[in-house]
């Protein structure tokens with residue numbers, strides 16, 4: 380069994396998001412663990428060459444030249460990494476009501492047609508059935524009431540991406556109010572950390588040593 384921890388936590392030890400990742404990691408049992416730190420190992424953006432290569436290969440079924448293969452190699456590496464994991468945790472702060480650009484670039488890198496999703500008889504099929512995904516987000520504000528609820532595109536988008544890829548169990552936790560003063564922040568963060576640990580305990584409860 381393999382667990383992949385993907386995180387964008389450029390504030391490192393200051394990061395509220397990182398505390399949730401650490402809480403999950405502390406409860407992992409009987410699993411190989413791999414980490415991808417997106418602020419150090421940056422995913423590529425789709426640009427002219429790699430987008431052309433992606434369409435040629437994954438939509439049109441054409442062979443790629445060596446240069447084309449090279450242009451999409453990092454996306455392929457990240458895609459193989461997520462495909463190899465049974466449990467994926469993705470953690471990031473909310474930036475401007477959504478996910479940070481590097482996190483979106485990672486989703487763009489791994490959501491490759493024919494690899495994590497496909498089309499069949501005119502409908503979309505996720506190829507990652509049987510796997511679990513957890514999205515962890517920290518935000519400065521609170522999103523429980525309108526008009527803020529409709530502005531929350533960080534956690535909701537992360538969950539949609541995993542649902543689209545066919546993950547069987549998709550959970551999400553929003554640690555809100557990280558900018559609301561020390562007392563509010565600590566109680567919200569502690570609550571989220573407890574939820575993170577509960578999910579990890581549930582997911583690894585019946586795992587056996589390899």
Ligand SMILES: Cc1cc2nc3c(=O)[nH]c(=O)nc-3n(C[C@H](O)[C@H](O)[C@H](O)COP(=O)(O)O)c2cc1C
Nearest residue numbers: 390394395396472473474475476517518519520557
């Ligand atoms: C560039 C930037 C944009 C942000 N945008 C939002 C936002 O749109 N909504 C919000 O509630 N918080 C926003 N925040 C606050 C962060 O989500 C919050 O401080 C969070 O705890 C940061 O995560 P970290 O502690 O893991 O670094 C923003 C912070 C930064 C640095």
